[in-house]
């Protein structure tokens with residue numbers, strides 16, 4: 007579903023290489039030391055920074071495509087909700103930046119809000135809901151786009167453990183329902199064990215091919231063991 011071949015990214019003095027494949031519907035945790043290049047990898051896949059090499063999504067070469075033409079939706083760490091817009095409007099931005107939605111698009115927004123348990127909260131503004139509800143709205147904005155590949159850059163890092171777990175489970179549920187493939191950066195190995203099928207370990211200038219989460223966590227390679235402190 008995602009095929010990355012000879013990807014090479016340069017950011018100042020930092021360089022990262024990656025060659026890997028991810029099958030459709032897989033939930034993949036991206037882990038590795040701070041500064042290893044996890045965000046850089048996702049930003050390059052999403053088309054937000056330049057890279058060389060080939061990125062294929064569902065068989066289509068999107069290496070030079072604009073971010074909105076890649077079949078990819080990305081959720082950033084802070085969720086980026088606009089405080090002056092309602093949750094519905096914030097979700098609607100995922101469909102149409104100008105926010106003039108037709109009735110079909112409005113129905114999609116309502117369905118996305120419903121899928122994250124916010125059906126009754128669409129008319130509220132971010133400041134009038136809890137942090138967890140804000141996270142749900144940000145997730146809904148990604149879901150409403152209906153893209154086959156979701157890239158999540160530590161979207162729930164600011165939440166407490168219980169809420170974070172809840173959001174991870176919700177992400178898993180909606181990914182399963184929609185058949186979306188998910189790549190999710192996390193610093194917490196327990197998040198990977200809870201919500202991922204596979205792990206991409208990023209270190210020493212490269213992103214390794216995904217390995218099953220149980221296998222890599224129970225028998226971590228040396229560099230991962232050092233990172234995990236085990």
Ligand SMILES: Nc1ncnc2c1ncn2[C@@H]1O[C@H](COP(=O)(O)OP(=O)(O)OP(=O)(O)O)[C@@H](O)[C@H]1O
Nearest residue numbers: 017018019020038039040041042043044045046047
């Ligand atoms: N615009 C930039 N110009 C130059 N170097 C950059 C730029 N953005 C990031 N870097 C460098 O690229 C490297 C990888 O950064 P990146 O944010 O991808 O790491 P990360 O693994 O996501 O880290 P963290 O876990 O701390 O968020 C770092 O050394 C960082 O300083």
